[in-house]
Amino acid sequence: xxxGQFSDNSSxxxxxxxxxxxxxxxxxxxxxxxxxxxxxxxxxxYFKQKHVPLENVKGNIKSDSTEVIEFNLSPDEMLYGGGARxxxxxxxxxxxxxxxxADYGYETYSKLMNFCIPVVMSxxxxxxxxxxxxxxYLDLDSKKDNTLAYExxxxxxxxxxxxxxxxxxxxxxxxxxxxxxxxxxxxxLGNFSSRFGYHSQxxxxxxxxxxxxxxxxxxxxxxxxxxxxxxMKGTMGNLDWEKETFPNPEKMMSDLNVKGIxxxxxxxxxxxxxxxxxxxxxDKKVVATDKNGKPFTYDxxxxxxxxxxxxxxxxxxxxxxxxxxxxxxxxxxxxxxxGEPEVFPSEAITAGGTADEVHNVYGHNxxxxxxxxxxxxxxxxxxxxxMRAGYSGSQRFGMIPWSGxxxxxxxxxxxxxxxxxxxxxxxxxxxxSDLGGFAGDYFDNELYVRWLQYGVFQPIxxxxxxxxxxxxxxxxxxxxxxxxxxxxELRYQLLPYNYTLAFENSQKGTPLMRPLFFEEPNNxxxxxxxxxxxxxxxxxxxxxxxxxVTSTSVYFxxxxxxxxxxxxxxxxxxxxxxxxxxxxxxxxxxxxxAIIPMIKTIQNTAKYSLENFDLHYYFDAKTTQxxxxxxxxxxxxxxxxxxGAFEILNFNGNVNVKVVVVKLTSEIGKTFPSFDKNVAxxxxxxxxxxxxxxxxxxxxxxxxxNIEIPVSWKKGTEVEIKIQL
Numbered sequence: 001x002x003x004g005q006f007s008d009n010s011s012x013x014x015x016x017x018x019x020x021x022x023x024x025x026x027x028x029x030x031x032x033x034x035x036x037x038x039x040x041x042x043x044x045x046y047f048k049q050k051h052v053p054l055e056n057v058k059g060n061i062k063s064d065s066t067e068v069i070e071f072n073l074s075p076d077e078m079l080y081g082g083g084a085r086x087x088x089x090x091x092x093x094x095x096x097x098x099x100x101x102a103d104y105g106y107e108t109y110s111k112l113m114n115f116c117i118p119v120v121m122s123x124x125x126x127x128x129x130x131x132x133x134x135x136x137y138l139d140l141d142s143k144k145d146n147t148l149a150y151e152x153x154x155x156x157x158x159x160x161x162x163x164x165x166x167x168x169x170x171x172x173x174x175x176x177x178x179x180x181x182x183x184x185x186x187x188x189l190g191n192f193s194s195r196f197g198y199h200s201q202x203x204x205x206x207x208x209x210x211x212x213x214x215x216x217x218x219x220x221x222x223x224x225x226x227x228x229x230x231x232m233k234g235t236m237g238n239l240d241w242e243k244e245t246f247p248n249p250e251k252m253m254s255d256l257n258v259k260g261i262x263x264x265x266x267x268x269x270x271x272x273x274x275x276x277x278x279x280x281x282x283d284k285k286v287v288a289t290d291k292n293g294k295p296f297t298y299d300x301x302x303x304x305x306x307x308x309x310x311x312x313x314x315x316x317x318x319x320x321x322x323x324x325x326x327x328x329x330x331x332x333x334x335x336x337x338x339g340e341p342e343v344f345p346s347e348a349i350t351a352g353g354t355a356d357e358v359h360n361v362y363g364h365n366x367x368x369x370x371x372x373x374x375x376x377x378x379x380x381x382x383x384x385x386x387m388r389a390g391y392s393g394s395q396r397f398g399m400i401p402w403s404g405x406x407x408x409x410x411x412x413x414x415x416x417x418x419x420x421x422x423x424x425x426x427x428x429x430x431x432x433s434d435l436g437g438f439a440g441d442y443f444d445n446e447l448y449v450r451w452l453q454y455g456v457f458q459p460i461x462x463x464x465x466x467x468x469x470x471x472x473x474x475x476x477x478x479x480x481x482x483x484x485x486x487x488x489e490l491r492y493q494l495l496p497y498n499y500t501l502a503f504e505n506s507q508k509g510t511p512l513m514r515p516l517f518f519e520e521p522n523n524x525x526x527x528x529x530x531x532x533x534x535x536x537x538x539x540x541x542x543x544x545x546x547x548x549v550t551s552t553s554v555y556f557x558x559x560x561x562x563x564x565x566x567x568x569x570x571x572x573x574x575x576x577x578x579x580x581x582x583x584x585x586x587x588x589x590x591x592x593x594a595i596i597p598m599i600k601t602i603q604n605t606a607k608y609s610l611e612n613f614d615l616h617y618y619f620d621a622k623t624t625q626x627x628x629x630x631x632x633x634x635x636x637x638x639x640x641x642x643x644g645a646f647e648i649l650n651f652n653g654n655v656n657v658k659v660v661v662v663k664l665t666s667e668i669g670k671t672f673p674s675f676d677k678n679v680a681x682x683x684x685x686x687x688x689x690x691x692x693x694x695x696x697x698x699x700x701x702x703x704x705x706n707i708e709i710p711v712s713w714k715k716g717t718e719v720e721i722k723i724q725l
Contacts, residue, residue, distance in 0.1 A: 017163050031126070031161050039126050039163070043070040043147070046157050054137070056112050057097040061135050062346055062356070063153035071148040077124045078527045079140045079148070083117035084403060084423055084431065086110040086415035089515070089528040095142040098152075099135045100340040100360050100389045102404055105439035107411030113419075114340055114389040114404050116360055117426050119174070120148060123517075123527050125167070127174055131158040133361040133391060153356060167425075167518045168510050175427050175509030179396025183506040184430070185382040186635030187262055187332075187605045188400065189498050190219030191488050192462040195471045196438075197224025197266075200245040201252050208261060210474040212603075216485050217492045218474075219604045220262040222335060222386075222464070227265055236268055236302045237275030239322045253330030260606025262332030264384065267322075269310065269341060269366060272303040281306065286315040288348040288355070300343040307341060310365050311352030320373040327377075333384030334370055339363035340389040363389035364397075371397035374638075382638050392427065400430045400460060408437030408444075408465060413451050414545040417513070418530040420458055424511025432460040434471075441468035445480045446547055446583075452487040453586045454543035457535040459512045461491050483584065489601040496597035496613060496630050501536045503631035503641070512536065519557040526555070538594035538628075539565070542579070542587040549581050554589075561592040563618050568684050568705060570620075592620030595628030595651040595662075605635060610649075612678045617653055617662060619686045626653035633672065644669035660686070664711070664719040674715040681709040681721060692722040 005012040011022045019032040030041040046069045053061050073079075079092040086109050087094055098116040106113070118130040118138060128148075130138075136152035150159070160177060164170025175181075193211060198204050204221060211218040227249075229235025229242050241249045253263045271281045281287050282295060287306035290296045297306050309315040323334060341362050348355040352365070367385050374383040386400045394401070403419045406412040416433040423431035435455040436448045452473070455461050465471035473484040491498075501512045514534040517526040532542040532554055540562055542554050556562045558574030565588040571577055579587045590596065596616040602608060610632055617626070630649040633640035640646050646669040654661045662681065668674045684706050691700045691709050701708040713719050 017165075018161065020161075033126075033163055039124055040122075040128065040161060041072045043072060045069070051153070054095060054097050057099050057101075060099050060101070060346075061097065061153065066136060066151045066153055067157065068149055068151045069157055069159070071128070073141055073146045073148050074124065075146055077122045079123075080121040080422060081117065081119045081127070081426055082138050082140070083426065084113040084115040084401075084419050086113075086418060089418055089422070089530050092140050093142060093144070095137055095139040097135075097137055098360060100363065100391075102338075102340055102342060102388070104405045105407045106404070106415070107407045107409055108414050110415070114363075115391075115401060115423065115428065115431075117392045117428075118150070119392055119426055121170070121425060123521075125164055125170055125521065127162040127170060129160045129162065129174070129177065129392060131160060132156050133364075134357050135359055155357065167514075167521060168508065171425060171427070171510065172508045175395070178393035178427050180507070180509055181395040181427075181429055181505055182382065182398045182638070183502055183641070184398065184400070185384065186495070186499055186608060187219040188384055188460065189491075189495060189502065190461065190605050191217050191473075191491060192220050192222055192264075192460075192464070193218050193472050193474070194222035194462055194464040195224070196464070196466050197226045199226045199230070201247060201249065204252060205255075207472065207474070208256065208259070211472075212259075214474050214481065214485070215603070216474050216481075217488050217601065217603050218261060220264055220333060220384075221256065222264040222266070222333075222462075224266050225268075232302070234272060234274045234303050237271030237277050237281070237305070239267065239271075239275075239277050250329050253332075257330060257332070260604040262384070263330065264333035264335055264386065265326060265331050266335040266337050268336075268338045269308045269319075269362070270300075270302065270305040270338065271308060272305045273297060274303055278306075281308070281318070284314060284318050286312065286318045288350045290347060291349060296345075296348045298343065298345055307344065307348065309350045310362070310369055311350045311358060313351075315351075316369050320369055323370060323373060324377055333386065335386040336363065336366050336370075337388055339366050339387055361391045363387050364391035364394045364399075367394055367397040367399040380638055382636060390428070395427045395429065399428070401428050401432075402460070402462070403431060403433045405438045406433055408440035408442070408447070408469075410444075410447055410546055412437045412439075413447065413454070413543070416454070416458070417533055417543060420513050421511070421515050421530050421533055424513050425515070427509060429505045429509070429511045429513075430459040432458045432462065434464040435461065436463050436465055436471050438465050441466065443469040444547075445477070448476070449480060449483045449487075449583070450544045450586065452484050454541075454545075456487050456491045456494070457513075457539060457541045457543075457588070461488070486584070492601050492605075493598045495605065495608060496599060496610070496632075497536065497538075499635075500597070500629060500631045504536075506641075516555070516557060519559060529555075538591045538596060540589040540591070544581055544586050551578050551580050552587060553577070554579050554587055556589070560623060561620050562589040563592060563620075563684060564588075565590050570685070590616075590618045592618055593623030593626035593653065594618045595626055595653060597628070597630040597649070597651075608635060610677055611675060612680075614680045614682055615651060617651075617681065617683045619653075619655070619660065619683050621655060624655045626655075627651065641669070644671045647672050647674050658725045660723040660725065662721040662723070664713055664721075666716065668716060676715050677713040679711040679713050681711050683707050683709070683723065686723070686725070688723045688725060690724045692724075694720055
């Protein structure tokens with residue numbers, strides 16, 4: 001609700017957190033925060049100007065003129081947003097094309113990529129979202145005159161201004177507007193076997209057996225385009241199994257499911273004129289047309305093609321029925337590739353508008369098509385939708401985005417934290433990279449291991465690459481495999497913590513990966529830092545992105561002390577230290593006072609259980625109050641939380657002079673079959689004289705500076721552990 005104030009030359013509308021003033025003459029719109037500080041203002045309303053295309057979109061954005069809205073910026077504010085780019089965290093000074101396009105083999109710099117999101121976020125803790133999918137530009141003060149400009153070829157000039165008291169509050173408000181990401185299935189957070197690509201059923205089965213023989217955890221295998229054809233070109237659009245090489249796919253998928261392994265299939269929106277589905281697509285009239293209403297065909301890398309009109313009800317239904325049949329056969333997840341779309345000539349016309357009007361929302365609507373289909377035909381399943389392109393709000397359809405065909409190089413690795421951090425701020429919390437890098441026919445053992453070490457602390461753990469050099473951990477030499485296997489195992493050990501992060505993202509929109517300035521928003525030195533970041537609330541991570549590194553500088557946020565995840569060595573908050581780097585892992589630190597749930601390694605998430613789990617409490621005398629939680633459900637049922645089919649385990653720590661008290665409580669949903677649990681409470685950096693559990697003395701182990709306390713936790717009860725120091 002808004003309060004209104006009106007005068008001869010202005011109108012003011014105020015909510016709890018924001019005031020808008022409309023000045024009538026000369027026309028201007030101003031935005032004020034709840035303390036009445038001016039945060040943002042229009043310059044003069046919108047106007048038309050001659051279109052001068054940026055060099056990187058000449059031939060793509062063809063309009064003679066564009067419509068523009070300009071805004072005033074403060075000289076000192078930093079700007080984020082605009083989707084997935086590799087430009088540096090502060091994107092001020094750039095003019096960005098809004099035209100989704102792949103950038104094959106990019107490394108440290110990429111100005112135009114697959115996700116062009118028309119939102120700008122400011123270090124002054126506001127965001128402005130331009131609610132128009134038509135192609136255009138965001139100019140983030142490229143002329144150095146303190147001007148932000150939005151420029152579009154057509155469509156409405158609607159925009160929304162979002163504010164927040166903190167970064168997490170701002171992003172929660174932004175995702176209230178654009179939508180929250182549904183909680184994915186637990187297996188989404190496991191390890192994927194993926195490459196471009198597996199050529200046969202036999203190759204799939206041998207690959208999974210290799211994982212099993214080496215006891216390397218794995219949850220899914222992803223099949224690239226060879227599942228529907230033996231050749232790379234000429235078969236796209238078959239959208240059915242190539243029986244010559246996959247003679248019994250339903251049995252293959254059934255056997256994999258018994259082992260707890262899901263099958264994920266690639267699909268593309270292109271139906272080649274040489275494909276098995278072309279005539280059917282013509283008969284059903286499901287491809288985009290030319291201005292005369294005839295099927296629009298054109299050439300691109302894979303052949304002569306049409307593109308499915310997913311904006312047309314008939315096209316949407318036809319495409320979904322393809323998916324429905326595959327899901328009924330046993331497919332566990334779907335991969336939508338080339339959805340920028342990779343080639344989409346301006347002359348094509350869809351039911352939603354011209355190609356240029358719908359280009360940026362093609363991937364977005366493709367994900368919606370799948371999400372809607374699951375809700376209709378498989379309402380109890382959580383979809384897995386891996387997509388290379390999308391738009392603001394694509395997260396509400398469950399889209400899992402990735403950062404495209406990154407170079408298999410150190411430069412490729414260096415850009416990944418920026419891309420994931422930026423996209424997480426823009427609502428796409430599962431942005432991730434092809435671990436190890438995708439493009440390139442050479443292999444660097446050190447690079448591969450370092451990328452996987454980072455991957456433990458990125459949203460999705462999915463090695464993937466061109467097949468010239470295998471991407472799977474199970475296919476590496478003995479030394480590399482041993483190092484990489486430890487990273488996969490750690491990923492699984494962290495499942496309780498990571499799944500809880502995913503739950504928090506579904507409720508509040510909070511990114512899984514978070515910039516350091518979330519912790520210290522008023523520290524100007526952190527506003528463009530992406531080399532170190534927060535994984536959830538409690539892990540501080542510094543990936544190693546150059547070869548041969550033996551030490552690296554790490555800043556430790558000031559609100560807590562931090563403890564080395566591997567050695568427990570303490571680092572004081574608010575300081576910068578030179579940290580020794582070893583081959584076995586990257587620098588990872590845990591917040592003092594954090595309470596981290598973990599499990600022992602499992603082969604895949606089908607074996608996930610909390611009947612036994614570890615609870616690591618990083619004792620710090622300076623942190624007198626601590627809390628943590630663990631979200632749990634069956635890992636598969638859609639909307640489990642809303643259905644009451646969940647439990648939340650709460651952990652609280654209280655530090656007095658000579659006593660530490662840890663309390664375990666739970667919230668059990670009405671329909672969740674909870675159970676008793678055996679908890680190994682491991683308290684780091686502490687020496688104890690005695691331990692009481694619910695008033696009774698218990699034995700405990702002491703290992704170096706840690707103690708381990710066995711706790712039997714009956715469902716629905718409260719447990720109090722008192723440690724006498």
